[in-house]
Amino acid sequence: MMYVPAEFSEADYPRVHYQRQQFWDPTRLSLFTVAIVAIIVISIGIVTHFVVEGDKSFYYLASFKVTNIKYKENYGIKTSREFIERCYQIERMMSRIFQHSSGKDRFIKSHVIQLSPDENGVNILMVLMFQYPSTDSAERIRKKIKRILYQSLKTQQLPLTINKQSFTLTPIDSKKMRNFLNSRCGIRMTSSYVPLPAFFSTERIVQGSKTAMEGEWPWQASLQLIGVGHQCGASLISNTWLITAAHCFRRNKDPRQWIATFGTTITPPRVRRNVAKIIIHENYHRETNENDIALAQLATRVEFSNVVQKVCLPDSSIKLPPKTRVFVTGFGSIVDDGPTQNRLRQARVETISTGVCNRKDVYDGLITSGMLCAGFMEGKVDACKGDSGGPLVYDNHDIWYLVGIVSWGQSCARPKKPGVYTRVAQYRDWIASKTGI
Incomplete structure (x- = not known):
């Protein structure tokens, strides 16, 4: 049995009518006013405390040269196994450096942005994320980070040899950090640009109750027929292309009748786009469900954010063992x-x-x-x-x-x-x- 496209129907919510009763006499009103004033004063104090004393995210663009490895051609393909494995090694090394230092509680995450060739090794460009008190300055934190790194180069036995003279560290804002990460696929971020770990997601669809939080699955799209509603899901693989199932378009292949929306709710959506083109696999067989794959091109590109992001496409050689x-x-x-x-x-x-x-x-x-x-x-x-x-x-x-x-x-x-x-x-x-x- 095919998972047929479903027409969207809003759930009806019963309205609850409360009986009214007289409550406000002068004494109660004055007590209530005093209580409200006290709550406001306490709230202002709490907010002020966290604004002044709370932690803030700081982002840095790090560039350095690694001299004990050689550049591979597939490092230029960000979905290749070689690129992913090398990035993981570098990111794990960074975690190790900071987790064995005085800044272990301040380090959040690192992401490699680019691997490029150098005659003496490989050039690394990556983003580093930290949390420090909001009263701290980006420049003072930058100096702390460099001290930690230089100390690690002296005392820790690292798998990769970093050329100390090549190391640069530049403060960047959250928007620029997000722009750098947009060159990578498959990264999930919260609204505060803190990465979501893989173990965060556990709830189910059938018989489940909890829903996804914003930024958890930012490549998810809803494909909808205009005037009818949600029909199918889809996945964003670039800022203009969606990938979905061919059987979603059995009844209607006219792209002018379709829209795509993004966000954790269908109504209201966070982002809405018209569909410009639909490509159905030439050998799709409805009877056997073979080649059930299609592409939809958006009429206008989407801007990547924590809410909208592309997913990575797997290497053609990927093999997932049973129970993955x-x-x-x-x-x-x-x-x-x-x-x-x-x-x-x-x-x-x-x-x-x-x-x-x-x-x-x-x-x-x-x-x-x-x-x-x-x-x-x-x-x-x-x-x-x-x-x-x-x-x-x-x-x-x-x-x-x-x-x-x-x-x-x-x-x-x-x-x-x-x-x-x-x-x-x-x-x-x-x-x-x-x-x-």
Whole structure:
């Protein structure tokens, strides 16, 4: 059974009418006024304390040369395995430097922005994030950071050799920091530009209750028919391209009838864009669900922010072993054949091998090489109606990759009937041929 696109329907909320009674006599009114004044005074004191004494985020652009490694061509491809693994090594080294120093409680996170060739090694450009008292100055903190780093070069045995003379550290504001991070994909940020760790996301879609927080899944989009409402999910892979399921456009392929919205709610959306072009895989077969993949190009580009961000596309060689922890998100039903949800929900599921999924008591040979099964054999947690086209993502060192597209399944969350997803890695060449990504 296909996860059919779902028409959006608002839930009806009952109005509660309270009986009125006389409450305000002069004595009560005066006591109430005194209490309100006291609360205001205390609140002002608390706010003043945190404004004056509270911590503030500080961002720095670090540049330095590493001399004991050689540049590889794939370092220029930010979704390549070589780039990701080298970045992780560098970022882990930075964490180690600061966690073994007096500034261990001040260091938040680091992200490599660029690896570039040098005749004596590799040039590194990265963003460093710290939290210090708001009364501190960016320049004084910069000097502290450099002292910590230089001390580490003397006392710690680091895996990479940093050329001390090449090291520069420049304070930047949050907007510039976000612009640097926009060159990377799959990074989740809070509104205060603090990265969200992978373990933060645990709630499920079917039978779940909690919803996603803003910035948690910033690549999630809602595809809507004008005048009808939400039909499918989609994932942002650049500032102009969305990837979704081909079956979402079975009834209507006219891009002029579609819009895409972003944010954790359908109504109201944080960002809204018209759709300019729809590309459906040429070999999509409705009967077998093969090649269930499509692209939608936005009429105008989106600006990346903590709310809107692109997800990484996986390398075509990626292989996730069974029971790999992945997440599916969407605005679909939380019970089988229920209404579309206005707020975005998330589910943690596990990959299931094609061999198990093709068993006679599961999907009896229907799973092809372009499909990926994920869920639990006992059921209970799954994507459902209205989640079609949405993302199944995998975390690799806090960088998120789109490994699947919600495609089909038999009912929702049934035992031995896990969700079936389009395997994105199988279509990397097709995506690149249509989008250049």
